[in-house]
Amino acid sequence: MTYQSQHFQEGTSTEDFVTPVAGKDESRENRKHALHLRLQQLGIDADALADAAFRSVATTDGFDQRFGKSAIKAYRTYIDPRPSKMGVISRECVDVGANRIARQIDFLAKRHRSREADWVRHTGKFFGRNRFVLFRENSPIREHHIFHAHSLTIATSALDEPKDRKTFPLILVLDNVRSAANVGSIYRSADACGCLEILTTGITPHPHGNGAEKLSKSALGAERVVPTLHFDTTQQALEYLRRNRPNFMLVAMETTERSKCYTDIKYPGATFVSVHSGDTNSNSEYCVVSTGGVALFLGNEVSGVDTEIMPLLDEVVEIPMFGKKNSLNVASCAPVVMYEVLRQWGAFA
Known part of the structure; x- marks a missing residue:
């Protein structure tokens, strides 16, 4: 050999x-x-x-x-x-x-x-890593945010948001969602639905903290596009919304005896106004006029939205269940309700 x-x-x-x-x-x-x-x-x-x-x-x-x-x-x-x-x-x-x-x-x-393939559109554009800003109690922009002495809030910079990204007055609040994979999937849905921002609280993985690497695997870059704020507690996020988004309806997504079907709620928010360029032969363009907005609260995979938070919100909605399991994965629930909100606002037209 x-x-x-x-x-x-x-x-x-x-x-x-x-x-x-x-x-x-x-x-x-x-x-x-x-x-x-x-x-x-x-x-x-x-x-x-x-x-x-x-x-x-x-x-x-x-x-x-x-x-x-x-x-x-x-x-x-x-x-x-x-x-x-x-x-x-x-x-x-x-x-x-x-x-x-x-x-x-x-x-x-x-x-x-x-x-x-030029005709395939599902491969989105790649955007560079967002900068992020740390806000503390003595922040010079404190009048726009609510902070506590013990809290540290992290926000993505809007400077890095792509110029052509259409947004609606729609916010997601992730109340101690445990799974980084779920959170990453929610970020993708939030970007697809044009969410204004995502508020993460407690143990929820977020782009600039624990679980960022795992989150990015299912977010596929969406975590660098959707602006993010993180709060130590959901109560802090609630106070932030009441102060900075006073016209927003705060809605918990949870299965309870008091829950309403998510399609039975009238969601205040965006309307689409035709803007004519002056040329009668040209197609009309539309701009979004905000008359309010919606913040959807999604809870932990096991315990759901905090029972002490739900009474402080404006509505509690649920998605009808027809199987033996009385629940649906949190990452699956989010886009169902978000698209209903957008449908009511006329976004599809």
């Missing part, structure tokens, strides 16, 4: 880096066969992908746009891994590894096609 020496550092014995060529080729072919089989099952032309991977390193053609750079690199890395990765791959079951890489390639290729 012949051997092939690998690259090694000075002073290191070649015996530490010899690999049996026959064994290496056999292992490579096993990985390739298993991967191609799994790719074919997923509807991917494995031979075309292999050819694209070869041409990406052997020619100046670049990366085949049918698959994209990431998918091709994932294929190459699995079939011909670097020496530092060979040990991990060789210890893994070939079928398990092939299945994992095939699904990764499938996802990467689909993501590439989605990004390249």
